[in-house]
Amino acid sequence: MDPVRNPYAPGAGSPPPELAGRDELRRIVRIALQRIRIGNPAKSVLLVGLRGVGKTVLLERMRIDTEADGMQTVRMEAPEGRSLPALLAPQLRVALLRLSRVEAAKDMAKRGLSALAGFAKALRITYHDIEVGIDYEPEPGLADNGDLETDLATLLEQVGIAAKEAGTAVVMFIDELQYINEAQFAALISALHRCAQLRLPVMLVGAGLPQLRERAGSAKSYAERLFDYLEVGPLASADARKALEAPAEALGVKFDDDAVKAIIAHTRGYPYFLQEWGKHAWDLADASPITLSNVERASTVAIAALDESFFRVRFDRMTLLERRYLRAMAELGPGPHRSGDIAAVLGREVSALAPTRGKIISKGMVWSPSHGDTAFTVPLFDEFMKRIMPGDSWRNESA
Structure with a gap:
């Protein structure tokens, strides 16, 4: 069939042609946002899940929904090594400039921009990566103490006051939240708490790996x-x-029922993998309907594509010992696995492997569902590890 018309969209953050199964999550977030907009209490929202479940796509769709409802949004991704103030400052500047165009909010938005100027100037000493255009002179004593927790709370309070005057809300959509430094995450949580206490229309909708829940609890x-x-x-x-x-x-194209069942079995329902299998099944089919035979041929191509992109990019970031740790996990199956069982496969003491486990967690490859347990954050990664490190040579220190 014509590959140009192929509707499937495997790719990092690429929106699928059909966002199935997420209507209830979108409804929950929409209600929360509508509540804060009118001054009713509502909690900020964190989307948590493994790689490949479509968190990034869902976060962006929620942002689009929110803008369509007339609220101000800012969109960020928290990469490793970048500070939270550097992410927030330019985005909040844009939000405040938009609010300054609303007559009822003009004065408060301008005061918010003055707060942002003081915030950036005071914190640039600590966070050298802050780069933001300064539109107004700082107001002495407004968000310029040089303490992130205090200043961010003051800044978001000013943003919230301006949004309230404009009859809207400011919603921060932040992806990959697990990469934010704990102290900076604590400051963000504290600032959101302050806005919630004052019933100000400022809210966070974030997304991250399953360890995000634990990281938030550790921060505050x-x-x-x-x-x-x-x-x-x-x-x-x-x-x-x-x-x-x-x-x-x-x-105008159909799937045979057994072809659909085979794809669901191969992908286990993970949205990213569904797009990968759908794409290759389409490309390999001569005509409608797409058959089980097409799917079986597509599986070989889809797995190879995942190995070279989705899986390999994560594997390449690992040291030799970290790879051996992940391979030992794979030897035990999908998981989760007890730390002692993983250590036993490697013939090492649990205490000796604790630093390695900690580094793999910080890289977002595994997480701890409960104390002493370790699980992959990437679905089907155990199968990939067996393909890329076959046999038993990986058990050797020098392998």
């Missing part, structure tokens, strides 16, 4: 009461079927 003990944690998991069979069939049917 009251975080569990400040956030609603929404689990984003693989799609149920009916939703996975819809994600596959609806885009094809819109173009």
Whole structure:
């Protein structure tokens, strides 16, 4: 079939043609946002889930929904090595400039820009990566103490006051939140808490790996009461079927039922993998309907594509010992696994491997569902590890 018309979209953050199975999550967030806009209490939201479940896509769709409802949004991704103030400052500047165009909010928005100027100037000494255009002179004593927790709370308070005057809300959409430094995350949580106490329309909708819940709790003990944690998991069979069939049917193409069942079995309902299998099954089919035979041929191509992109890019970031640790996990199966069992496979003491485990967690490759347990953050990564490190030579220190 014509590859140009192929509707499937495997790729980092690429929106799928059919966002199936996420309507309830979108509804929950929409209600929370509408509540804060009118001054009613609502918790900020954190989307948590493994790689490949579509958190980034869902976060962006929620941002689009929010803008369509007339609220101000800012969108950020928290990369490793970048400070939170550097991420926030330019985005909040844009939001405040937009609010300054609303007559009722003009004065408060300008005061917010003065607060931002003081914030950036005072914190640039500590956070050298802050780069933001300064539109107004700092107001002495306004968000310029040089203490991130205090100054960020003051800055977001000013943003919230301006948004309230404008009859809207400012919503921060931040992806990969697990990479934010704990002290900086604590400052953000504290600032959101202050806005919530004052019933100001400022809210965070964040996304990250499953360890995000623990990181938030470690940063501030009251975080569990400040956030609603929404689990984003693989799609149920009916939703996975819809994600596959609806885009094809819109173009007059059908799947045989056993072909759909095979794709769902291969992908286990993970949205990213559904797009990968759908793309290759389409390209390999001569005509509608797409058959089981097409899917089986596509599986070989899809797995190779995932190995070279989705999986390999993460594997390449690991040291030799970290790879051996992950391979030992794979030897035990999908997981989660006890730290002692992983150490036993490697013939090492648990204490000796603790630093390695900690580094792999910090790189976002594994997480701890409960004390002493370790699980992959990337679905099907155990199968990849067996393909890329086959046999038993990996057990040797020098392998």
